Amino acid sequence: MSVLVFIETFQGGFKKPALEAVSYGHALSRLMQGQCQVLVYGKTDQPGLPGRHGADSVLYLDDEDGLADTAWLSGIIAREAAKFGAKALILAQNSTSRGILGRLAVSLKSGCASGVTSLPEIKEDRMEVSRSAFAGKASARLSLGGPCKVLSIASNAVLMKTDGQDAPVEVLTRPEPSGKVKVLETKRISGEIPLAEAERVVSAGRGMKEPGNWGIIEDLAHELGAATACSRPVADSGWRPHHEHVGQTGLAIKPNLYIAIGISGAIQHLAGVNNSKVIVVINKDPEAPFFKAADYGVCGDLFEVVPRLTAAVKRYKEQHH
């Protein structure tokens, strides 16, 4: 009972969520006493690298700008899943999986689940998986049927396997795209850690008083290797760019560490950050509702506390390196 994993490259290498998906695929294939094959899409000199994270073999599709043509891409993956006899298909949960997960479930006539957080329970020919629901207020179990279940794996949810060797690579021929979807341009915000995948996030709200005060937030984020984020009022008033807005209407994130600074913690904001592993709240108002959702709290003037925290992180890093 084998598993096919689909991942994409990023700037010649692989992002952590992709390698987590490979590790998950490996663990699942062993649970089902089968092999783990990884289909790599993109440009890289190291297509065999996923072997270090659990791939037994790699299929490599050397291409770019095809991820947006979801019909074309899912056609290729479904065909390889059938050829390999895969009983499960694993993706990393990201902008690519959102385009193809549902397509693959339909074409493989199987159940699917997005944002899966742990290995499934195998129950005869069905699989039971867990995923977050109700903005992190509960976890839902789903029972999936069909010959090849399709799962996307939430980032930061599985332990990465790192003790394997490079895997043998077979290069796939590239089928002609449909031409129905063309990429005109890809605009990346350079020099920043993408918020959606960040392990640590430093987020600030109206307590900052004005946009000119964000230097202390950026300093702390820099020291922590964290992405910066903000609350909705801050984005709406143009203090910070919209892509930094976390919360119900903005981005939902699940970093290991979320530091909320000068954010009161409205329920719509919590809906976007509830899944964070550890939440630290810094606020001068002891009644701020965010403290109820926090693991650690600091009640004080953020303009004093934040630089002090940055200095403490710096000292910690000097001691540990």
Place this chain on the structure above:
Amino acid sequence: MKILVCISVTPDTTSRVSFKNDNREYNPDGVQFILNPYDEWYALVKALEIREKSGGSVTVIHAGPVQHEPMIRKALAIGADEAIRIDVRPDSSHAAALQIAAAVKDQAFDLILTGKETIDYQGAELGAMLAEWLALPFVPFASKLDLEGSRAIIERDIEGGVQVLEVQLPAVVSGAKGLAEQRIPNMKGIMAAKSKPLSVRDGVPGEDLILPAGFTLPPPKQGVRMVAPEDMDQLVRILHEEARVL
């Protein structure tokens, strides 16, 4: 331009989440149900903007029970021309997509819009499923859409940026923040909605490929542990040694 908007009904964000029947079922008692905000704010309003600019019609479709009709009427009050309700209670994205695909496959819509995801399950699965059944292109998380003849120029959110795509219509597109701005229904719209056509049709049989199998509530938070604002070395130590996130 003939546009279809898929609308879903979800519990309001501020509703308390609880379960019944030994945590096997969601407990809807006392819960306020609303139109899924992303369907309402982004998909529906974008469809109306296109109609206002270049003519055509906007049909909303919902797979759900008669109790959801007030939410469908709200979509009509905001400005949709007509509505279709498929009389089923789908318990997954797959079941809902199957019903919608079966209902519209012969209707030749030029553009099918839906919200990026529902606010309860956040699966973002339905659009892709529908596109596969209807053999159409699909673009998730569109934050901008302009029509140029039979093509759409779409900006979609990707990790750390946006991608600009040219997509051949007909296509399925899911809408994210930026695609359109929320509209509040006015009295004229609410009155007009009462006489707009809302047709009801039966569902089609389907396989149970995704079944709910119960819920788990997260362990209650230990409660916040306060750290003195003077002692940030202590906070760093805790984050390193106890929380293990540094």
